[in-house]
Amino acid sequence: xxxxxxxxxxxxxxxxxxxxxxxxxxxxxxxxxxxxxxxxxxxxxxxxxxxxxxxxxxxxxxxxxxxxxxxxxxxxxxxxxxxxxxxxxxxxxxxxxxxxxxxxxxxxxxxxxxxxxxxxxxxxxxxxxxxxxxxxxxxxxxxxxxxxxxxxxxxxxxxxxxxxxxxxxxxxxxxxxxxxxxxxxxxxxxxxxxxxxxxxxxxxxxxxxxxxxxxxxxxxxxxxxxxxxxxxxxxxxxxxxxxxxxxxxxxxxxxxxxxxxxxxxxxxxxxxxxxxxxxxxxxxxxxxxxxxxxxxxxxxxxxxxxxxxxxxxxxxxxxxxxxxxxxxxx
Amino acid sequence: xxxxxxxxxxxxxxxxxxxxxxxxxxxxxxxxxxxxxxxxxxxxxxxxxxxxxxxxxxxxxxxxxxxxxxxxxxxxxxxxxxxxxxxxxxxxxxxxxxxxxxxxxxxxxxxxxxxxxx
Numbered sequence: 037x038x039x040x041x042x043x044x045x046x047x048x049x050x051x052x053x054x055x056x057x058x059x060x061x062x063x064x065x066x067x068x069x070x071x072x073x074x075x076x077x078x079x080x081x082x083x084x085x086x087x088x089x090x091x092x093x094x095x096x097x098x099x100x101x102x103x104x105x106x107x108x109x110x111x112x113x114x115x116x117x118x119x120x121x122x123x124x125x126x127x128x129x130x131x132x133x134x135x136x137x138x139x140x141x142x143x144x145x146x147x148x149x150x151x152x153x154x155x156x157x158x159x160x161x162x163x164x165x166x167x168x169x170x171x172x173x174x175x176x177x178x179x180x181x182x183x184x185x186x187x188x189x190x191x192x193x194x195x196x197x198x199x200x201x202x203x204x205x206x207x208x209x210x211x212x213x214x215x216x217x218x219x220x221x222x223x224x225x226x227x228x229x230x231x232x233x234x235x236x237x238x239x240x241x242x243x244x245x246x247x248x249x250x251x252x253x254x255x256x257x258x259x260x261x262x263x264x265x266x267x268x269x270x271x272x273x274x275x276x277x278x279x280x281x282x283x284x285x286x287x288x289x290x291x292x293x294x295x296x297x298x299x300x301x302x303x304x305x306x307x308x309x310x311x312x313x314x315x316x317x318x319x320x321x322x323x324x325x326x327x328x329x330x331x332x333x334x335x336x337x338x339x340x341x342x343x344x345x346x347x348x349x350x351x352x353x354x355x356x357x358x359x360x361x362x363x364x365x366x
Numbered sequence: 367x368x369x370x371x372x373x374x375x376x377x378x379x380x381x382x383x384x385x386x387x388x389x390x391x392x393x394x395x396x397x398x399x400x401x402x403x404x405x406x407x408x409x410x411x412x413x414x415x416x417x418x419x420x421x422x423x424x425x426x427x428x429x430x431x432x433x434x435x436x437x438x439x440x441x442x443x444x445x446x447x448x449x450x451x452x453x454x455x456x457x458x459x460x461x462x463x464x465x466x467x468x469x470x471x472x473x474x475x476x477x478x479x480x481x482x483x484x
Binding site: 214215216217219220223224227342343345346349350352353355356359363 | 399400403404406407410440443444446447450451453457462463465466467469470471473474477478481482
């Protein structure tokens with residue numbers, strides 16, 4: 037589809053969903069969000085300029101798609117609407133695309149200004165005030181996400197710790213990849229699954245890099261495609277793994293302390309946080325990221341892509357951190 | 367085959383020098399990022415050429431001691447993997463942990479030497 041053709045269809049879709057004529061400007065494909073096509077654009081509607089994002093397409097050519105939970109664009113939009121209702125800062129959904137729009141499966145949201153690059157958020161002086169409040173904000177936002185009524189999002193697949201471990205074991209087997217340290221990590225995870233797992237909505241990829249941040253703190257939570265239902269402590273552990281600290285020293289996303297995160301989560305949710313329980317998920321988060329590195333590296337080979345190939349070579353980083361965690365060197 | 371000159375490490379070093387010192391400063395955004403990744407990959411190749419071989423010999427010796435018999439590194443590693451998966455080896459075994467740690471440290475020395483120290 038040519039850009040003009042695409043813009044025309046987009047204008048027609050906007051008019052259909054908003055109920056007023058729309059003129060599209062500055063359509064650009066965004067880098068980042070490696071999994072799908074994300075484009076930013078402005079639309080003039082009734083004399084006002086609206087800053088918008090369109091999310092299109094899914095990865096269907098990945099041989100392991102389906103081995104891990106991933107929800108469709110339409111489901112993401114429905115989840116973001118539910119998240120907005122409980123006060124979590126998800127992108128505001130403007131339209132869920134329909135077949136008549138001729139654009140494929142996707143959605144349009146409002147575009148929020150701010151920084152997503154983890155390395156800038158942990159380093160730049162202008163984010164110093166944000167860094168002071170972000171661990172607390174993460175606790176509050178996660179508590180909100182975890183109280184979304186599961187009945188509103190029945191499409192989320194249930195994944196408790198045992199299912200996560202088994203799914204990642206299957207992925208490694210699928211590739212026939214031999215790395216004894218990864219085998220040990222997977223077996224450790226299978227033998228140390230936490231008891232007392234609650235069952236809530238889980239964002240599944242809540243971390244620095246998927247947050248839009250301003251000088252005052254977190255403005256928006258992105259990337260809902262890995263959402264599932266399961267143990268809410270998974271989100272807290274994943275947020276703490278060293279990979280998502282982007283060189284920052286603080287354990288929570290490179291910007292905050294676990295104590296601040298846990299205290300805010302407890303206040304906002306009324307549920308106690310057991311640090312050992314979160315630690316399991318941080319340890320397993322490292323296993324998960326190492327399997328992600330394998331998966332992305334294998335795709336890098338198929339696609340002859342330098343960026344993904346390079347990620348394949350990061351597989352040992354989280355395993356190193358995994359051993360530090362279980363041997364309590366941190 | 368006669369050894370051509372310059373050797374591969376010297377060629378890689380020269381390629382990285384051009385990319386890093388001359389090309390990179392002219393780039394922004396997407397191409398700056400992808401070029402940075404490419405430089406990292408070339409540095410990884412250079413380190414692998416320089417240090418993988420001595421690492422391999424030591425790894426094989428550790429595997430031989432752990433498993434009690436000889437073989438090539440790949441076969442021994444696959445056997446260790448299988449033992450770990452089957453529960454035929456104690457996860458807390460000190461020699462096992464030391465071997466895995468060393469193998470990870472070796473790989474990181476090639477792929478991202480800064481990681482362990484940070």
